[in-house]
Amino acid sequence: MRIDIITIFPDYFTPLDLSLIGKARRSGLIDVRLHDLRRWTYDRHHTVDDTPYGGGPGMVMKPEPWGEALDEITADADAGTPRLILPTPSGLPFTQQDAVRLAKEPWLIFACGRYEGIDARVAVDAAQRMPVEELSIGDYVLNGGEVATLVIVEAISRLLPGVLGNVESITQDSFAPGTMDNLVEGPVYTKPPVWRGHEVPPILLSGHHAAIDRWRRDEALRKTARNRPDLIRRLDPESLDKRDREV
Numbered sequence: 607m608r609i610d611i612i613t614i615f616p617d618y619f620t621p622l623d624l625s626l627i628g629k630a631r632r633s634g635l636i637d638v639r640l641h642d643l644r645r646w647t648y649d650r651h652h653t654v655d656d657t658p659y660g661g662g663p664g665m666v667m668k669p670e671p672w673g674e675a676l677d678e679i680t681a682d683a684d685a686g687t688p689r690l691i692l693p694t695p696s697g698l699p700f701t702q703q704d705a706v707r708l709a710k711e712p713w714l715i716f717a718c719g720r721y722e723g724i725d726a727r728v729a730v731d732a733a734q735r736m737p738v739e740e741l742s743i744g745d746y747v748l749n750g751g752e753v754a755t756l757v758i759v760e761a762i763s764r765l766l767p768g769v770l771g772n773v774e775s776i777t778q779d780s781f782a783p784g785t786m787d788n789l790v791e792g793p794v795y796t797k798p799p800v801w802r803g804h805e806v807p808p809i810l811l812s813g814h815h816a817a818i819d820r821w822r823r824d825e826a827l828r829k830t831a832r833n834r835p836d837l838i839r840r841l842d843p844e845s846l847d848k849r850d851r852e853v
């Protein structure tokens with residue numbers, strides 16, 4: 607997968623040099639390319655923003671640098687057609703299902719907005735040449751799209767074949783399509799069996815794998831009902847067995 611990130615703060619993305627994603631980049635599994643938006647400005651101050659039409663507080667990112675940046679980056683015709691991702695508080699909620707869907711894409715471009723956002727015409731113009739998605743990582747406002755891009759890139763990259771050592775863990779993740787659809791994970795434990803007087807639930811030491819799987823699903827249902835009643839309401843009743851309904 608190729609990932610291009612356009613930002614005025616390229617240094618925000620040094621975390622993508624670390625850990626499993628850094629290893630995946632070095633092995634060629636993921637091709638991450640960072641672009642400083644100011645490369646497409648030509649005034650002395652490398653201006654990327656201006657006052658909002660219609661008045662109001664703050665500044666808006668000018669369309670010209672974005673248009674030229676996207677033109678140059680997408681001119682690489684050999685790489686196929688990219689999908690442009692615009693992280694924004696006003697976007698569609700980004701979910702694990704989106705991560706699974708976007709992990710199948712060959713080429714993603716992330717546009718990291720700052721200030722009050724990017725001139726709306728940038729997304730309209732880009733949509734004439736590629737799919738464009740405005741995605742929100744939650745109902746709160748950051749100072750820019752860089753942190754949101756890191757979140758989305760990590761959620762997607764970890765699903766790419768070869769990035770995580772243990773593929774099994776993906777299927778047991780919270781929200782993982784299939785058995786964990788609309789469920790969050792229950793509690794996890796490791797050695798020692800007793801720590802500060804707190805015992806590991808005995809079922810987990812029993813070696814009865816069917817009973818352990820059942821216990822884990824019960825705990826996932828309980829934790830989801832406690833922390834995410836909104837997800838419980840979305841559960842497909844067909845996906846619940848008799849025991850699920852008793853939890």
Ligand SMILES: Nc1nc2cc(Br)ccc2s1
Nearest residue numbers: 693694720747748750751
């Ligand atoms: N939650 C989010 N806040 C922001 C702020 C800006 Br400015 C750009 C993107 C995002 S995503």
